[in-house]
Amino acid sequence: MTMAQDPQAVQAVMLDELLGAADTQGLTWEIKNPQGRAMPRISGIASLTNATPQSISFLSNPKFFGQLASTQAAAVLLPARALEHLPEQTPFLIVCCEDPYLLYSRLSQWFEKQRLARLSRTIHPTAVIHESAHLGQNVAIGPHVVVEENVSIASGVTIGPGCVIGRDCQIGSDSLLHARVTFYAGVSIGERCIIHSxxxxxxxxxxxxxxxxxxxxxxxxxxxxxxxVLGNDVEVGANTTIDRGALDDTIIGNDVKLDNLIMIGHNVQVGDHTAMAGCAGIAGSTIIGKRCTIAGAAMLAGHIRLADDVHISGATSVMSDITKPGRYTSVFPLAEHSLWQKNAAVLLQLAQLRRRIRDLEKS
Amino acid sequence: MTMAQDPQAVQAVMLDELLGAADTQGLTWEIKNPQGRAMPRISGIASLTNATPQSISFLSNPKFFGQLASTQAAAVLLPARALEHLPEQTPFLIVCCEDPYLLYSRLSQWFEKQRLARLSRTIHPTAVIHESAHLGQNVAIGPHVVVEENVSIASGVTIGPGCVIGRDCQIGSDSLLHARVTFYAGVSIGERCIIHSxxxxxxxxxxxxxxxxxxxxxxxxxxxxxxxVLGNDVEVGANTTIDRGALDDTIIGNDVKLDNLIMIGHNVQVGDHTAMAGCAGIAGSTIIGKRCTIAGAAMLAGHIRLADDVHISGATSVMSDITKPGRYTSVFPLAEHSLWQKNAAVLLQLAQLRRRIRDLEKS
Amino acid sequence: MTMAQDPQAVQAVMLDELLGAADTQGLTWEIKNPQGRAMPRISGIASLTNATPQSISFLSNPKFFGQLASTQAAAVLLPARALEHLPEQTPFLIVCCEDPYLLYSRLSQWFEKQRLARLSRTIHPTAVIHESAHLGQNVAIGPHVVVEENVSIASGVTIGPGCVIGRDCQIGSDSLLHARVTFYAGVSIGERCIIHSxxxxxxxxxxxxxxxxxxxxxxxxxxxxxxxVLGNDVEVGANTTIDRGALDDTIIGNDVKLDNLIMIGHNVQVGDHTAMAGCAGIAGSTIIGKRCTIAGAAMLAGHIRLADDVHISGATSVMSDITKPGRYTSVFPLAEHSLWQKNAAVLLQLAQLRRRIRDLEKS
Structure with a gap:
């Protein structure tokens, strides 16, 4: 059961109201309703294939234009270039926009906001909160949470069941800790952070x-x-670990996004807007620039430095500094096992092969 | 201390009773007792080297036939082909069977069943269970568990200490959640699943x-x-994470086995009977066929598709579709570091080397 | 906020008293105070750049000698060879020693001991402790802990909030379990172990x-x-998993150090003093010698054996036995993506290239 399909999830809302209410700052959009249909009521977002007549859907990738023909969606976010591929009469309203993926993102946040607004915000009686802790307004704390001495929790923060917040931690406003997060002593996070279980x-x-x-x-x-120390708007994935520094702090910049099962070693510094996919590992004291992407299972050695705007491919190992922006890769190409065996065997003689070529060239 | 060595673990049982009581459906076996010894009492399974006179042991791999000479085991599961390697008089009874490893597996399940039957099945008073949750018969819930709104827990389910079950979750009958498992809202698992801490x-x-x-x-x-959504008979290892889908569900088939510290991205689909070893990572929207094996630390890129019966070697990266069954590998072969350095240096000139060979061929 | 910068963290202590009180067994050191300054009061350790006039700092790496000129530290641990690089008059006292990094380590332990001594050591009333559990003297147990039947906890042990200790576990004296650790039934750890969240x-x-x-x-x-079974002085990192054995035990030797997100499969044996960095994975039944180092994200296949004093590079895959000490590597060298593409393409023809060279040599 997807939450979006839950009829209780959200009160249906008129399409134009939805677009007016959502945060569309910086974006342009236009509802196209050439057949003059009634403005539909929308109760959630759905993929084209699973959409219902109360869904809004979206399409960015031209590869999937074919799915438009059969979707049940009431409305679809589409880029202008898609319009020429549509039949005269579409069974859905069109929300024409420059970046359907981004507009979808903003709408998804609006639906989430409605959902969260309906949840009760209480401090559960089983939570063990030290008397010296300072809690801002509208803080919600789940069952079996532990908050130790001298912790400061700003307004609007949500702390899920079973979290443990060590002494001297600071949690910025509107941050969300899902169930069973651990902060050791002396961890500080900014505003609107999301920390997963x-x-x-x-x-x-x-x-x-x-x-x-x-x-x-x-x-x-x-x-x-x-x-x-985490900046604002940081997301930390499930079972990811960020170690404390040896003497100075480990520092994660603003708007950094970390997926699941990532390991950030001590005294690492990660620049603003950098994103890392699952199973990445960053060894101690490495410094990563701004707007980098580290794909899944990539590994960075310790005490190295990556410039801004560096993109590391999946499963790639980085063992020394990267000073220029660009994309970098180090993956042995996949092959059927028997072919791999042959190539791998020759690989171990590579230096010797080069010598043989040299000899041939000389003679 | 191994549980098997715990004298309290199980009431000793006669060998023939044990084999009669265990689930041996689909298997054939025969007790060979040429010397007409008394039927031994068995209190547990053990390796050949650590077996006691109350142990049953097993041997599949001919490599270890030598260990038979010195084992203390009362009985040993053996394939017929092993019999000719045995001396006339063995100090143990022989359970001759086609597949000793599988029969051992079934016996291990019988012992576990006895052990579980002795544990008390209660709902601990410190558990925080929402009044709207629906609990089947014979459900056991440990201390400090949290069960949120509208959760459905079928009969025979065990939920270990400190688990958090988000709203709208469904847990199929006889499933077992070990301590400190987290289900976010809207997770559904089938029957007889085992989810590790x-x-x-x-x-x-x-x-x-x-x-x-x-x-x-x-x-x-x-x-x-x-x-x-998880099917029936799924096992999920310790600290493994399975992300929820963006709009549609992430789907794990029946009898899928996932080891520890695995990352399953959003909207991944895994076919029935597929098994993945520790530290594997599957990026978002990838579709994996049935009966695949993904060895340890292998990584699959997102939005790709693996056919049925594909086997990925350990530490291998898969970056595009695999349409044919078979085994696939992408690992740089190991070498002493100094040799590796030489070969790696040449590797970076590989395209250039090919050109030099081409030039030689021309001249 | 670093704990070291917390003015409440420790009562400042005279430098000579600090060095006298810390465990400096086996080490030699000498305070050099050529200008006859007053003995400074030290409240913590800091890096050279963040040191205050109440800090002690250290320097091992000649690369950073330049930072000495501007440090605010009251005292610096330095090797003798650094003294000739210093100006006549240094603004800090010098603690001359053979191994500043090791002496720093010992001082850090002294500060930690003071910090821990100030924490209250109680058994929290929300902990659920089975009546059959045996607790030694001076045991501290945090909120929401669960201790099951027949557990033995030796004197001086600390169990952080939310830990779950299964039945029949044994915890050696002075061991520390941070928050939210899980021990299944039948786990035994030695003295002075540290297990992370x-x-x-x-x-x-x-x-x-x-x-x-x-x-x-x-x-x-x-x-x-x-x-x-873990020996004494073992450290286990955050979210690391160590599986129980199938029949016999999984065994971790004395003074083994495991970083975060490591996977140790069943029946693995790890020799004394071996250390593994983050994201390493060891498949089942593999035996690792003493004093090995396994760098980050390295992966060992199952059922293999590593000799003593083997060093595995980061992100390296080991698929068969290593019988000789030394350093071993298997990493595809990093390149810009376009160069990588070219080289990777040729790599798949490597066996064929060798044949072409052979043909050239023949003709």
Missing amino acids: GAVLGADGFGFAPDATHEPGGWSKIVQFGGV | GAVLGADGFGFAPDATHEPGGWSKIVQFGGV | GAVLGADGFGFAPDATHEPGGWSKIVQFGGV
Whole structure:
């Protein structure tokens, strides 16, 4: 069951009212209703294939123009270039706009806002909140939450069931922590952040000094005294971990988006608007510029620096600085296993092959 | 301490009773007791090396036939082909069967069933369960669990300590959630599923529209309205995450087995019987066929499709469709670091090397 | 806000007292105060750039000698070889020592000890502790913890909020479990271990027997009866998972250090002092020697064996035994995407290229 299909999810609203009420700042749009149909009532957003006569849908990718013919949607967000591909009479109203994907995003936020407004905002009696904690107005705290000493929670914050907020943390206004998030002591996040379940902010960075005084190969722990600081509008995915710094802080810029199961090492710095997909890993003290994208399962070594506007492909390993914007890749190309075996075997003789070519060239 | 070694774990049972009581449907087996020993009492399964005189053990791999000589086991599951390698007089009874590994699996389930039957099945008073939740018969709920509005929990379900079940979730009969599992709102799972600790089902898919209306490089969140649907007999490993769909659902087929720390992106579809090992990652909207295996740390790009019966090697990256069954690999072969350095350096000149070969061929 | 900058964090202490009180066993150090300044009061450790006049700092890497000129630190740990690079009059006292990084580590532990000593050590009334559990002296248990039957918790142990400790677990003295750790039944850890939030010890190993008796491609679960055993001084990172063994135990040696989001499969054995960085994955039954290092996102296949003193580079895949100490790597070298495309395309023809070279050599 999708939430969008839940008839209770939202009171249906007239299409024109919806577009007027949603945040469309910076966007232009126009309802096209050549057949003069009645303005439809919209109860949710849906994909073209699963839309109902109360759905609004959208289409950006020309690859899917074919799906328009059979959609049940009451209205579809479309770019102007799609209009010429439509039949004279469409069974839906058209909301013509420059960027249907972005307008869809804004509409989705409006529906979410309505949904959230109906949820009760209380502090559950099973939550254990230290008396020194400071809670702003309209804060909601779920069951079995723990809030330790000297925590500051700004207005409009939601803390889901089972979260643990360590001492001296600061949570900016309107931020949302889903169920079972952990903040160690000394974590600070900005406004409108979204932290997903299982995320751990502020665990110890991985720091040990080699210490052979007791036994060869021994380790001595470096206690991690730094904090974690997130800017505004940061999203942190499920089970992602962001370690606290050794002495200084680990710093995540504004509008940074982190997917699930990402590992951010201690003292990493991530620039504004940078996004990372699932399973990415950033080793300690690495500095990433602004507006970078790190695709899924990419890995960055420690103590390196990426310039602004660098794009790392999926499953790529970055082992040294990248100083120029651009896209970078390091993936062994996929092949059927038997072909892979042959090529991999030759790969191990590559330096030798080059020598043989050189010899041939000489003779 | 292994549970199997716990003398309290199970009341010892006669070997023939055990084999009669366990689910051996579809399997054939025969107890061989040429020396006419007394039927032994079995209290648990053990490896050949750690077996006690109350253990049953098994052996499939001919590589380990040598361990038979010294095992203390009372009985051993063996394939017929092993019998000729045995001495005249074995110190254990033989359970001859076609597939010892599968029979061992079935016996392990019988022991587990006995263990579970002895655990008390109560609803702990610290659990916070919304009055609208519907609980079937014989449901067990641990301490500090949270069950939100309109949740439906079928008969025989077990929910471990600290789980959080969001509103509108549905849990099929006899499913088991270990401690500290999170279901966001609108997650539906089938019967006999096992969900391990730290797993997060239904967190937001990673969807953002580029939005330069405020600042270059900005992002606008796509609220994720889809759900997560799991079939029957699905197992989800510890700290694995399965994101909710953007508009439609993320769908996991029947008998799918997911190991730990796996990331399943939004709107992914996984076919029946497909298994994935630890640290695998599947990016959004990818469709995986039936009976596939995805080995550890393999990564699939988004919006691609894998046919049925495709097998992906460990640490392999898949960046486009795979339409034929088979095994596929993309791993740089391991070498000592100094050799790797040489080969990697040449690799970056590979296109140039090909040109040099072409030139040589021409001249 | 870093904890070190918190004025309440620690009562300032004279430099010579600090060095006398910290554990400097096996280390030599000497305070150099050529200008006969007053012995400074130290309230914390800081990086050279963020140090205050109450900070002690350190420097090992000659690369950063330049930062000494502008630091505000009251004292700096320095190796003897750094002294010749200093001006006649330094604004700080010098603690000359052989290994500043190790001495810093020991001082960081002293500060942490002071901080911990000020925290109250109570058993929170919301913790649900089974009456059969045995708790040593001076045990601290946070809110919403669950401790099941027959658990043994030694003296000085700290269990953070929301942890779940399954039946028959054993926790050695002075170990620390941060918030929201899960131990399944039958997990045993040694003394002075540190387990970070979200870690899951003892979830089922990933074991299924192919079972076509119901449907082709089906799976039959192998119930996992083994335990998990950790030695002393083990650290386990946030959201790391260590699976229980199938029949025998999964075994982690003394002084093993595991970073975040690591997956340790069932029946793995890890030798003493081995360290693994974030996102590493070790498949089932693999045996790793002593004093190995496994860098971030490296992956080891199952059923293989690594000798002592093996070092695996980041993002490297190991698919077979490594019998000799040394460093091993398997990473496709990074390139700009367009160059990568060219080289990757040629890579798929590598076996064919070798043949062409052979042909050239023959003619």
